Amino acid sequence: MNPSHTLVKHDMNSQFFLDSANNCMLASSPIIRRQQFLIRSLCRYQNRNHMAETKPEDAIAADAEQFIRRITPSLDLNRHKGQAGKIAVIGGCREYTGAPYFAAISALKIGADLSHVFCTKDAGTVIKSYSPELIVHPVLEESYSVRDDEKVSVFRTVIAEVAKWMERFDCIVVGPGLGRDPFLLLYTVNLQGFRFLTFSLQDTVREIMKLARASSVPLVIDGDGLFLVTNNLDLVRGYPLAVLTPNVNEYKRLIQNVLDCEVNDQEAVQQLLSLARRIDGPTILRKGKGDLISDGDTFVLVNNDGSPRRCGGQGDILSGSVAVFSAWARQQASALNEDPSNSVQSPMVLGCMAGAVLLRKAAALAFANKKRATLTTDIIECLGISLEKICPASSGQT
Amino acid sequence: MNPSHTLVKHDMNSQFFLDSANNCMLASSPIIRRQQFLIRSLCRYQNRNHMAETKPEDAIAADAEQFIRRITPSLDLNRHKGQAGKIAVIGGCREYTGAPYFAAISALKIGADLSHVFCTKDAGTVIKSYSPELIVHPVLEESYSVRDDEKVSVFRTVIAEVAKWMERFDCIVVGPGLGRDPFLLLYTVNLQGFRFLTFSLQDTVREIMKLARASSVPLVIDGDGLFLVTNNLDLVRGYPLAVLTPNVNEYKRLIQNVLDCEVNDQEAVQQLLSLARRIDGPTILRKGKGDLISDGDTFVLVNNDGSPRRCGGQGDILSGSVAVFSAWARQQASALNEDPSNSVQSPMVLGCMAGAVLLRKAAALAFANKKRATLTTDIIECLGISLEKICPASSGQT
Structure with missing residues (x-):
């Protein structure tokens, strides 16, 4: 179409x-x-x-x-495993294991073929226990589990572990449950003596993001990934295959850091456009009562009915959903050889729109059933039927 | 209203x-x-x-x-994550992992946005695996897992870990599955020689309670938290934002310790009022066939139909429920600028009433379905529908 x-x-x-x-x-x-x-x-x-x-x-x-x-691929018996999307989530630490699970399982429930999680060792066992559907790589390290004299080698090992998978992914979600583990590394740089370097889980993730960008793998950045990016904007500046999905507080920090002012809801559209332009490339999905999306060229408001429950984890569903839909939109644009300069057709904007619409639809359905007791797992269970209502699987099956 | x-x-x-x-x-x-x-x-x-x-x-x-x-907040699309309540549960050790889970998940099912658990490392993996909805901090330590020479630093680390989260919470439940891990710490205090100090998981929790009180964060104290408080009444004396939820045996110990007599059911009301007055501030919810509640000013009996099943864990549902409802009552009193000296409107008394009523209603519903096989998880599954019958979500939705 x-x-x-x-x-x-x-x-x-x-x-x-x-x-x-x-x-x-x-x-x-x-x-x-x-x-x-x-x-x-x-x-x-x-x-x-x-x-x-x-x-x-x-x-x-x-x-x-x-x-x-338009962007959801038809179900075709001739296709093989992986063609409907391979998604990775980078996140999951000692405190947070639910968030990366929510993102990864949402990607599968929408229709991705494979969903990977790269998390810390302690988080790995737990995330695996949530679902046998996920492929969980417990390769990240937190400060409490690494001896000082091991940190350089651990850092290199982790990057190498992730790098070998990198190009296989259609989209990488960075941040759900990542945490902000700070640790200091003291090591000898050269003959002149010692040098202190800040070396943290977030530093590892920064390297992973650079690898992804070098391989033109799309990035959806949420949660503590946004904390990292807000303080290191060059990681995404000029990269049109990145999506940032800030909530109220994360958006506030972004505006303060990038535009050096406060959030102005009277000029919400202008301010979002200005922010997106200043970052120059990434699409921003500002979550709220209405979800505002812009890549600096196009502005979109998504405000179909959702749920008034604000239980934690809905943002993780969104990040996993945006990853799948933007991967599909990109595949389709590539197949149709569409003009990439037409930002209305930007796969990342389309992915954000689709993800936001579907989450709201699923949340509304879950809320209709569970009311105040609605939790994130209830919403995830409604992703499939909500997508089916929009885009029946049988209609596309060949 | x-x-x-x-x-x-x-x-x-x-x-x-x-x-x-x-x-x-x-x-x-x-x-x-x-x-x-x-x-x-x-x-x-x-x-x-x-x-x-x-x-x-x-x-x-x-x-x-x-x-x-009156106290349940309307569901408003303009609200964002966290505004309907952030609850923490301190508990969960090698033996007990169900209790803190029951308390924390009940808080979410009633309508809190975020529910945290602070537990021991071994308990953490298990509690996380019960539900991805919870944020579990496996930061507490038990004696068997800490070397003697590490105990001081471990104690400080744990307190620092919890302290950085403290002010974010609207209510903290202390005690579900906490255990009574005793360990002795021997260390050099000064040049005069050695000194023995009792240093236990409960000491850690005592420090956490002091931190909460210093930040005016409400406390609901149950299970082994009550064992701690009964032997250290100054932890809650004069603190009107505390709730104690003793069962038969815990109440007996409280009466013996505070009033220096035995429980007298012929004078149950007077005795509860006397106890509450002597502790001077906290609200006491005496669990039983009828739940008796008093802050020393007001006395309330809650005895709507519940379940005759006495399966373990129902007290944990109650503590999580009281935490949410008292947080909501406190938010509302603050919003309405109500007179805090009017104890009929005490947020902690209201929280106890609401929690006790809802638990009984949910237990009755679960029992109607499951009869003798009724378990605590069945009751938790009925919290949402029970609250919906009292307070339809749609009526408050804007």
């Missing part, structure tokens, strides 16, 4: 935001209105390098479920 | 106890009678410092489900 068929364009500006929503809603039938969510792509700037001159040029209101149908 | 609307006051005395119950039951319609439980707040003393002069002044018969509706 040509994506232009799914888009309705309007002339508009930022003040037209709510009117646009209403207009778009009115343009749909009541039934569709209830079932579908609304995406409002309000501001598409052509001239991203000259902010002062940029104006909202056009707006796109679309049925995001059509995007999901 | 103004709480005065939910209260009916009577002049009465202790001998009026059963008559009052019957009167209240008669005042309700048969349908309401079946669905609702009765709270009889029989004795509310105004003058807590002069026991000899205190007389039952009034009594309050109320529909406790209205209290639950």
Whole structure:
């Protein structure tokens, strides 16, 4: 399907935001209105390098479920294991084992063929026990488990372990349950004497991100991965295959670090666009009551019904989902030889839209059943049926 | 809702106890009678410092489900993760791993956003494996796992680990599955020679309780936490944000230690009031056929239908539930700027009432389904639907 068929364009500006929503809603039938969510792509700037001159040029209101149908691969008996996606999650430490599990199992539930987790040794046993479906590599190390004189060799070993897998992945999620383990390494650099180096689990992950980028493997960065990236923006600057998925507090830190100001919800769209442009490449998915997505060119709001429960772990579902959908969108763009400069078709933006829409749909369904007792595992159990409602497996099966 | 609307006051005395119950039951319609439980707040003393002069002044018969509706926050799409409560459980050792899990998962099932467990290393792996929803910190140490020469540094490390999280929590449950690990530490104090110090897991927990109190974080103390507190009453004396939840034997030890006498069920109300006054601040929830609650000012009996099964772990559900409800009651009192000296509105008393009512309702439902095979996990699975019957999620959703 040509994506232009799914888009309705309007002339508009930022003040037209709510009117646009209403207009778009009115343009749909009541039934569709209830079932579908609304995406409002309000501001598409052509001239991203000259902010002062940029104006909202056009707006796109679309049925995001059509995007999901477009990027979700048909189920084809001729395909073999791995072709529907191989996802890796880097995260899981002494405290956090649920988060990487949620991300990795969500990727499988949506339709990825293989889902790997790279975590610390102590986390590995636990994450494996959650599900035999995951491939868990307990290769990361935390300070408490490594002797000082072993740290250099451990660092090199870990990087080598991960590096040999790197190019096999269609997307890597960095951060769920990563933790912020700080440890100091003292070692002899040269004949002049000793030198202190900060060497931590996050340093290891930084190296992994560099490896991924060198291999053009997409990155979805969440949780403590965002803490790392916010303090090391060069890790993602200029890399269009990265997605950052900040929550309220993480977004606040990003805005403070990158734009040197506070979050301004009155100018949410402009500020997100400015942030994305300043980082120059990555797509940002700002999680909230409505999920705001921008790569600096396109702005999208996803606000279909979700759950009012704010139990921990929903962000991990989202990161795993975005990884799968963006991998699929990228595969499809490559197969169709689409113009990568058309940011409406950016696989990372499409992946964010699809992931956000599906999470909300699954969360709404879980909440309808479990009400206040809704937990993240309940939402994960609704991913399959929610995707099936949007994109029936039988329709694509050949 | 103004709480005065939910209260009916009577002049009465202790001998009026059963008559009052019957009167209240008669005042309700048969349908309401079946669905609702009765709270009889029989004795509310105004003058807590002069026991000899205190007389039952009034009594309050109320529909406790209205209290639950009042303190349970509405589900609001504008809220973000953490605002509906962050609970921590301190407990879990080599022998006991179920208890802290029951407390922590119950908090989530009722509606808290995040639930942490601080336990020993060996317990951590197991508790994590019960559920990916919990954040488990395996930072506590037991004697068998620590070398003598490491004990001081281990003690300091553990305290520092917990302290950095302390202020984030809305309530801390101390005791489920804590155990009573005793170990002796021998170390050189100064040039005068050696000194023996008792240093145990419970010493660590004592320090954690002091930290919580210094940060005005509410404490719910159960199980082996009560063993600790009974022998160290200053830990909670004068602290109105503490709740003690003794069972039959724990209550007996408390009465013996604090009032220097035996439990007298003929004077149960007076004795509980005396105990609460002597401890001066904490609310006491005496578990039994009927749950008796008092902070020394107010007395409440909760005796709605529960389950006749006495399988282990129900007390842990209660402690986790009281933690959530008292955190919510405290948030609400703070938002409404209520007078904290009005003990009818004490968040800890309200939390105890709500927790006790909900546990009984969930236990009755589980028992109706599972009969003699009813276990604690069955009751936990009924927490959500039981709360939904009292306080429909949709009614509060905005």
